[in-house]
Amino acid sequence: MAINHGSKRLVVGAHYGLRDWLAQRVTAILMALFTVVLLLQVVVGEPLSYDKWAGIFATQWMKVFTFVVILSLLYHAWVGMRDVWMDYIKPVGVKLALQVFTIVWLVGCAGWAIQVLWRL
Template identity: 85%
Template sequence: MSKNYGTKRVVVGAHYGLRDWLAQRVTAGLMALFTVALLLQVIFGEHISYEKWAGIFSHQWMKVLTFVVILSLAYHAWVGMRDIWMDYIKPVGIRLSLQVFTIVWLVGCAGWAIQVLWRL
């Protein structure tokens, strides 16, 4: 009879829980800091207009920072949705289909957001 406890315990699973937990916190923190910085520029600046808004994003450093935040948002959403599909959808075919749809949707949304960003 084999033991399933102690130092000889057989550990199964994908082993990416800590990595994804940390990624969720890091991406959430990055998005929160970006939001605060953007709000400060809007609140303490002059009257908001298209020119002001476009001016905020006209600097190269702001475009790069926004690009990183868009990618962080997509990865944050992917980790969350993947975990939901893995936890609650048991048939493998349906779960795989939902995961593929989620990836396609997130890549499309990120691509669209980046296209809008670089158009400014």
């Protein structure tokens, strides 16, 4: 347990700064990697058709990778949008409303994307 008394007590912050900073970068690398992997599969071989496009997302490893990327995007966009609201929106009520909207929007989008991905 963290020391919360005496000279070493924690006096500031919610302590999500470093965690979110790191998560922002880890999720970014995952999404960048996904972009390269997807582009390679699109470019290599025959010209793009429906069969080829759907085939890319039909393999199990690509489904899992896409799933991980959807979750990465969810967290990445949450950290980014929360930063934007924290920087520009002062009234607490408006800020809270926008943060709630962001969460609903992101979770909704992630759910929809996963549904599309897994019914293939």
